[in-house]
Amino acid sequence: MSPYPNGGQSPSDYPMQNVTVQYNPNANPFDDDPPQRDFSQDAPLLLSSGYNRNQNTAINNPPAQNGHNGNYSHTPSLAPGYTPPSPGYVPPSPYVPYQQPGLGMTMPTPQVRQNPFGTPDQRQPAQFDMSASVPLGPGGFAPLPNSPRLISPGTPDTRHYGPAPVAQRRRFHTTKKVNLTSGNLVLDCPVPSKFLKTLKHQEGEEFTHMRYTAATCDPNDFLAENYTLRSLIVEEQPRETELFIVMTMYNEDEVLFTRTMHGVMKNIRHLTTRDRSRTWGPDAWKKVVVCIVSDGRSKINPKTLNVLAAMGVYQDGVAKSVVNDKPVTAHIYEYTTQVSIDPEMQRSGHDKGYVPVQILFCLKEKNAKKLNSHRWFFNAFGQVLKPNVCVLLDVGTRPGATSIYHLWKAFDLNSNVGGACGEICAMLGRGGSQLLNPLVASQNFEYKMSNILDKPLESVFGYISVLPGAFSAYRYRALQNDPSGQGPLEKYFLGEKFHGSDANIFTANMYLAEDRILCFELVAKRNSAWVLQYVKSAYGETDVPSTVAEFISQRRRWLNGSFFASVYALTHSMAIWRSDHSTARKMFFHVEFFYSFVSLFFSWFALANFYLTFYILGNAMVFELNPDGTVGQSSPFGENDIGFWVFTVTRYIYILLIIAQFIMSMGNRPQGSNWAYKSSMAFFAILMGYMLFGAGYMTVNGINHAQEEAAAESGSGESIAALYFQNAMFRNTVISLASTYGLYFFSSFLFLEPWHMFHSFLQYLFMVPSYVNILNVYAFCNIHDISWGTKGDTSVATDLGVAKKTADGVEVTVPTDSHDINMAYDEAVSALSVKTVEVKQSRDAKTKQEDYYREIRTRVLLSWIMSNALLVALVTSTVFGDFKTTSTMYLGIVLWSVAGLALFRFFGSVIYMILRLFNGRII
Structure with missing residues (x-):
């Protein structure tokens, strides 16, 4: 019986049919749909026993041709000029070596080998004999690819173990001309x-x-x-x-x-x-x-x-x-x-x-x-x-x-609004898990109190010192420069020109807070009356630094930028009078500028003020005796020297850590001194606990003294409250506590956002010493650094190669060819014979700029240190009078000033809430 369909005797009775593939050169190379193929006469499929009998009826039952007049024929229609092959012809197979006639070469045959030994073995590539004939199987065909074949044990294994290889994307590029x-x-x-x-x-x-x-x-x-x-x-x-x-x-x-x-x-x-x-x-x-x-x-x-x-x-x-x-x-x-x-x-x-x-x-x-x-x-x-x-x-x-809509609505309701910002919130993680990090919790408290006290106050005046670039909006028309090219955007983009150029250090640091410059220039724009507004209904959540290094680096840029930008706004405050604001509005702007000046003054002396507060509270807990043997000052530690030694040891550690902050800030990056900064923050937190204990003791002691004096003067006709407030210690302590922590609680409840007072207030309280003694010192010690951001490019260069660890050791790429090694050696030796031309050493422009920045840094830093040290000396020295008298006077000035600033902020936030409720112009 013939193995071929319909009684065919050889493959020559079934020549390969024509296959036409239609391909569109303009097709999208990313289209996964395959090109349409037109199989006008499908070629028969090769099976192990011959051709597929059921593939194509046109081949199984071809029409009558070549003079048969419809009678059955085993010969299909042939193309004109086609010459039938010889009867002994064997069609080429993908599994048989193919030798192209006239070239004397044989293409290798892909082998799918099976290992009869049951384990992976090392095998060599298959060798093919040009002169050897291929044994044919039944019907004259070559063996199928999965036929077992005995191979030598030394042949390498080509099988793949493990996950399937990732498919590589193929690109089909088309070169075309476009206009x-x-x-x-x-x-x-x-x-x-x-x-x-x-x-x-x-x-x-x-x-x-x-x-x-x-x-x-x-x-x-x-x-x-x-x-x-x-x-x-x-x-x-x-x-x-x-x-x-x-x-x-x-x-x-x-x-x-x-x-x-x-x-x-x-x-x-x-x-x-x-x-x-x-x-x-x-x-x-x-x-x-x-x-x-x-x-x-x-x-x-x-x-x-x-x-x-x-x-x-x-x-x-x-x-x-x-x-x-x-x-x-x-x-x-x-x-x-x-x-x-x-x-x-x-x-x-x-x-x-x-x-x-x-x-x-x-x-x-x-x-x-x-x-x-x-x-x-x-x-x-x-x-x-x-x-x-x-x-x-x-x-x-x-x-x-809905925050972007609320921001836009502020511009829609008030045509004079040139810029607006919403509330910046710290991301607290799922279920507030980030609050377990004291850094995140303290920053959350900062953001909340700024949005409750600072932003509403500034919005009432019409000038917000900074619209955060992370989430703010501007009226495009308000930002445009005048025909001469002067205006807000011109000043704003000067920072790009100054950054990295020969700008002075003041300007370079000022443009670290370029959004503050834009806000001032927008309000003071010539012949305009634009105002800035805070939109409480709009908010944006952002990540805050969660590590000490990132936190210090970010605050360095913030503190330096805001300090120099505030100085710029104060020194250019008279530019407000070139605008078209009403006289009353301009006067309000100057009131706000005075508030900014006082805040800037206290921030300059923050280092001395905090040390003096510690010094006064610590001294208040030292037991003292009068010359006559009576108790001059009681101590919470009893009638002994424990209070004195605790204060003395703590004071020396404090001074030592301040010196360490200057050394680390001028010589180390925060990323390289992480443990030192963490240790410093831990000590300052303990120091804050010691100061809070002293403040509490002074409060209780002041109340007791006030009660005694009130009882003694009860017959004078004065009210009990008046008698209490005649006691300086009681008065200063109560006023300071009520004006800070009391207003924090009251204003938070007024804005219906009191929760940060319960889960973030304590963390912020214990971080206050680090804000003053670590962040301020690092910022002033690095005013020469005008780099941006907190998340720099920390990628590792790999142009020299990578040593990759493997199971057998480390895999490296090194030159091993003797020709390459000798060539590199010859190049090095020949380079020695070339005499180096002596070049006169001179500083390039970049080095000169860095030296200039460091010189100015030294001047500013010395001015800051000396002014703060002078204030400490004036208060603690007995040359200018009794320490108790001097300290009481100083503490009264500081505490009443803090109380006044806090009340000013509180009144501003209350007015904002009233306007927000009854005036649609404030959203």
């Missing part, structure tokens, strides 16, 4: 088809294509170089941009990015639900553009790029480095995404109510700092879109679900 748009490279790239199929809106170029623009200009020349943005051309009428939101990032990971991006998309979703609004509604997303600016292509986190690609915003392999011999300065990707990804990497879309969002992703080619990112936002994209309100966010800050 430049106004001389600029602009590409419309289709999004992946499998991604598009999951979306609600699958039509419209803004949904089906990602637009890439290669910018080769400076941000200030973006509009002049004829660049445009998609939102202006996607429809017949350019879309109006009401909200322009910017998210600036450096190397933040995908969790921080999605935390902010997901929060922004929630806010845009909320805008579409406000059906009764004249501005917002179902199509509100068309009035919002989200701009993401990443500072440096080599710095961005790859996982963040993956998130952007999953949202359809980014495509790899599209960007170009040079266009028309011009280096690209920024890669701009535009896409209207319908996908939101949360920090848990869960995807959400229209099924959960999310609406399309217009995204503009600007990936800067080089790292040029945050100010340059804002210059791209304001001067490049802002000039094109002309938005009404600009919202500034740092990646990592999560805005509340």
